[in-house]
Amino acid sequence: xxxxxxxxxxxxxxxxxxxxxxxxxxxxxxxxxxxxxxxxxxxxxxxxxxxxxxxxxxxxxxxxxxxxxxxxxxxxxxxxxxxxxxxxxxxxxxxxxxxxxxxxxxxxxxxxxxxxxxxxxxxxxxxxxxxxxxxxxxxxxxxxxxxxxxxxxxxxxxxxxxxxxxxxxxxxxxxxxxxxxxxxxxxxx
Amino acid sequence: xxxxxxxxxxxxxxxxxxxxxxxxxxxxxxxxxxxxxxxxxxxxxxxxxxxxxxxxxxxxxxxxxxxxxxxxxxxxxxxxxxxxxxxxxxxxxxxxxxxxxxxxxxxxxxxxxxxxxxxxxxxxxxxxxxxxxxxxxxxxxxxxxxxxxxxxxxxxxxxxxxxxxxxxxxxxxxxxxxxxxxxxxxxxxxxxxxxxxxxxxxxxxxxxxxxxxxxxxxxxxxxxxxxxxxxxxxx
Numbered sequence: 001x002x003x004x005x006x007x008x009x010x011x012x013x014x015x016x017x018x019x020x021x022x023x024x025x026x027x028x029x030x031x032x033x034x035x036x037x038x039x040x041x042x043x044x045x046x047x048x049x050x051x052x053x054x055x056x057x058x059x060x061x062x063x064x065x066x067x068x069x070x071x072x073x074x075x076x077x078x079x080x081x082x083x084x085x086x087x088x089x090x091x092x093x094x095x096x097x098x099x100x101x102x103x104x105x106x107x108x109x110x111x112x113x114x115x116x117x118x119x120x121x122x123x124x125x126x127x128x129x130x131x132x133x134x135x136x137x138x139x140x141x142x143x144x145x146x147x148x149x150x151x152x153x154x155x156x157x158x159x160x161x162x163x164x165x166x167x168x169x170x171x172x173x174x175x176x177x178x179x180x181x182x183x184x185x186x187x188x189x
Numbered sequence: 190x191x192x193x194x195x196x197x198x199x200x201x202x203x204x205x206x207x208x209x210x211x212x213x214x215x216x217x218x219x220x221x222x223x224x225x226x227x228x229x230x231x232x233x234x235x236x237x238x239x240x241x242x243x244x245x246x247x248x249x250x251x252x253x254x255x256x257x258x259x260x261x262x263x264x265x266x267x268x269x270x271x272x273x274x275x276x277x278x279x280x281x282x283x284x285x286x287x288x289x290x291x292x293x294x295x296x297x298x299x300x301x302x303x304x305x306x307x308x309x310x311x312x313x314x315x316x317x318x319x320x321x322x323x324x325x326x327x328x329x330x331x332x333x334x335x336x337x338x339x340x341x342x343x344x345x346x347x348x349x350x351x352x353x354x355x356x357x358x359x360x361x362x363x364x365x366x367x368x369x370x371x372x373x374x375x376x377x378x379x380x381x382x383x384x385x386x387x388x389x390x391x392x393x394x395x396x397x398x399x400x401x402x403x404x405x406x407x408x409x410x411x412x413x414x415x416x417x418x419x420x421x422x423x424x
Contacts, residue, residue: 031294038300046299052292057283062207067299069203070306076203 016164018171018181026167030134033165037132043071045125047135053121054109061105064124086126089154093147094119119148126155130162137168199305200313209310216276216370217318223275224268224322225329231263232330236337249346252334253353259330260358261418265366266410268322269373272315273402277373280311281381281398285391288383308378312371319370320363327359361421369409373402 021029030048037044054063064083068074074082091101094116109117118139125133133155140152156164166172171181199205232255239251284307287293296303331354335347381398 031298034298038298044298044300046295048298050291050294052287052290052295055287055292055295056290058207062204066204067301070299070301073202 015162016166016181018166018168018183020169020183021167022169026136026138026169030136030167033167034134037134042132043128043130044132044134045128045130047121047125047133047139049118049136049139054117054124056109059106059108060112060120063109064105064120064127067124067128082127086123090119090123090151093150095147115148119151122148122151122155126151126158130159133159133162133164135164135166135172137166137170137172140166140172199302200309202305204301205306205310208306209314212276212311212314213318215279216272216315217321220268220271220275220318220322221325223271224326227267227271228264228326228329229333231259231267232333232335233337235330236334240337249349252331252338252346252350255334256331256350256354259327260354260362262410262414263330264323264326265362265369266406268319268326268366269369269406270403272319272322272370272373273399273406276315276318277377277398277402278395280374281377281395282391284378285381285394286388289386289388289391308375311378312374315370315374316367317370319366323363323366324359327354327362358421365413369406372409373405376405377402 019029019033027048027050030046034044034046054060055066058066061083065074065076065079068079068082069076087098087101087105091098094101096104104112104116105120109120112120166181171183200209235255235258236251243251284293287307293303293307296306331350335350377398381394381401
């Protein structure tokens with residue numbers, strides 16, 4: 001189990017924390033910490049390689065819209081205005097035209113590749129403008145292609161005030177995020 | 190049920206409304222044809238059975254009896270059986286699969302309550318669907334009964350048949366149908382679609398959900414007929 005108070009203090013002191021999950025399940029720890037921060041009213045984005053990161057019975061566009069509509073009551077048209085800017089940035093990264101991007105967004109998560117799904121999870125996280133990003137190293141290593149890495153870097157740069165918490169037994173090994181990780185051990189409480 | 194009602198305001202959010210409208214379409218609109226067909230068969234079958242027994246042809250009394258049975262029991266029971274066969278399996282499979290693939294976990298991570306987003310809209314949609322299907326079943330069975338009775342009935346007899354259906358009983362039937370719909374969805378979401386960790390569990394959950402829902406339906410129906418129906422008859 002994670003010592004919530006020490007993790008939170010570390011978060012204030014540092015922008016990047018690696019939560020060492022030795023002897024514990026990183027996914028469960030991630031969930032536990034996520035619950036704690038959500039209860040405090042923080043906007044949290046989770047980047048994990050969980051297969052159900054996107055809800056399968058709604059379109060990808062509706063998946064991206066879901067947290068905004070639920071928490072802020074944003075209508076679909078208001079959301080699409082926000083989305084347009086990101087789609088413009090994303091389309092060259094994915095070597096797709098803007099119309100192809102919208103065509104992809106209209107599909108269900110099961111109709112796109114797992115690589116593309118990871119990118120849409122990242123895209124949802126960017127749109128949420130989170131104060132805290134919780135991620136698993138497994139998810140980072142899954143972003144093997146350059147577009148994923150670039151999007152992650154873009155997100156990292158644009159969310160300059162956000163804190164990043166990585167959950168794993170090993171230190172995150174992606175260049176753009178690996179520098180300056182503070183390590184916090186899992187403590188029992 | 191106690192956990193669901195404090196979250197009713199979640200239904201006002203657009204994503205929950207989307208889930209609600211899809212469930213209403215699936216359980217209410219797409220079931221309509223099957224319900225109307227079974228209602229017509231019940232109404233027509235009842236009258237034909239009477240005609241074959243009575244040498245004098247069908248009487249208004251027989252049609253009044255049809256109205257009574259349909260209002261008090263069949264218009265709740267048969268749409269509920271169709272609901273168990275279609276919606277209960279669909280809801281259980283969907284929710285179990287969401288649990289297995291980690292989609293419920295994802296919702297929690299987004300700070301979205303599965304109760305408010307998944308359970309509540311389905312419960313309200315099922316209630317509304319069942320109440321509407323009750324009315325449609327009642328009307329279709331009576332009309333098909335009258336059509337089969339054919340030449341042996343005049344207009345005044347038809348009016349007598351429709352007058353014999355008491356509005357209080359119709360209203361209580363619709364409320365009962367709505368409660369049955371809500372009860373079945375809550376049962377399924379709370380007891381059947383949780384705690385599954387692998388894909389084979391999904392089919393097992395769907396099959397056991399249908400069986401348990403049918404038993405629950407019979408239990409609710411029996412309790413109503415034993416405890417509440419006599420009180421309504423007295424009033």
